Amino acid sequence: MSTRQVTAIGFDADDTLWQNxxxxxxxxxxxxxxxxxxxxxxxxxxxxxxxxxxxxxxxxxxxxxxxxxxxxxxxxxxxxxxxxxxxxxxxxxxxxxxxHPVESLPHVHETLEALAGRYFLVMITKGDLFDQERKLAQSGLGDYFDAVEIVSDKTAVTYRRIFSKLADGPERAMMVGNSLKSDIVPAIAAGSYGIFVPHELTWVLEHVEPPVEAPRFRQIAHLGELHSIIETIG
The missing domain is CATH 1.10.150.240 (Putative phosphatase; domain 2)
Structure with a gap:
């Protein structure tokens, strides 16, 4: 088993990997x-x-x-x-x-390419099954991921289940996304790291206060900064 503190990284899709x-x-x-x-x-x-x-x-x-x-x-x-x-x-x-054509966000391809093979990468997205599968196929990002989970909602239970089933448990995982409500707060509640990547447009129903006091909360300006954050965690 790897001695790294983090062995698995989950990525949100909409407005984290591509525009939505x-x-x-x-x-x-x-x-x-x-x-x-x-x-x-x-x-x-x-x-x-x-x-x-x-x-x-x-x-x-x-x-x-x-x-x-x-x-x-x-x-x-x-x-x-x-x-x-x-x-x-x-x-x-x-x-x-x-x-609508899929438009990848900046730094996505190079970030996933640098992490693939070194960490277990899983795309965790919610929404319509067929639409999310279409966007993943058109994005050209599918080969970077070891697994894809399309779920009806994202809760702490969701993250515990996914990271326990596919990886070394939620404590050795991080979730990266633009939604505090769906990607960050429940992942931290599950025991994972939550890496918040703000997007200029986020659906109003996804707005909550950032958990700034949580030890496993981090915020970055864009995905190009993810690797340095991972290095500080270990």
Whole structure:
């Protein structure tokens, strides 16, 4: 067994390895423009967020749930008067999200290349199974990873299960991601290191306070700084 303190590294996918939230924001603006005759953009966005919150337990995370929430919001905002043509356009922009090309973030390829083979690398992502598989395939990053876990949600239980099953346990693992709520706080609660890589756009439902007092919390500006953090941990 390795004498390193960390032997496994988990990576979030959306907005950690590749761009994601910016495409949702653009789609949301397009959606609001379709309903401009019924309400202003701020009101529509607030109603959409309410629908997303309600629907998470039904549809989970991902584009399909987001699209259904847009449809539901359109019906609510228009009091049932939304034209069929607008519903068709909403479905079209949802499909466009599912077809959007994958754009890797800076420092991703060189960082994964430097770590692959030296650590057990696992991509841990939540969302729609088919969409996440599509993005991984298009990203060209799949060969760097020893395992891929697509989960319905990320909790301390999730991280304990994954790192215990695939590696040397959560205490000898770290999780790298842009979401404090999903990637960092639960990983630290599981006993792992949590390496926070902020993204300029993060979904409001993923916002929590950073656990700055936690001994295993670290923050870096971009993935290019990950290797130096790993070296200080050992």
């Amino acid at each position: 939230e910016q495409f949702y924001r653009l789609t949301e603006r397009h959606f609001a423009s379709l309903l401009a005759d019924f309400a202003d953009e701020t009101h529509i966005s607030a109603r959409l967020l309410d629908a997303e919150k309600r629907n998470l337990s039904h549809y989970g995370f991902g584009i399909k749930g987001f699209t259904l929430s847009m449809v539901e919001t359109a019906v609510e905002v228009t009091e049932g008067r939304v034209p069929a043509g607008v519903i068709a356009q909403i479905l079209d922009i949802g499909r466009d999200l599912l077809r």
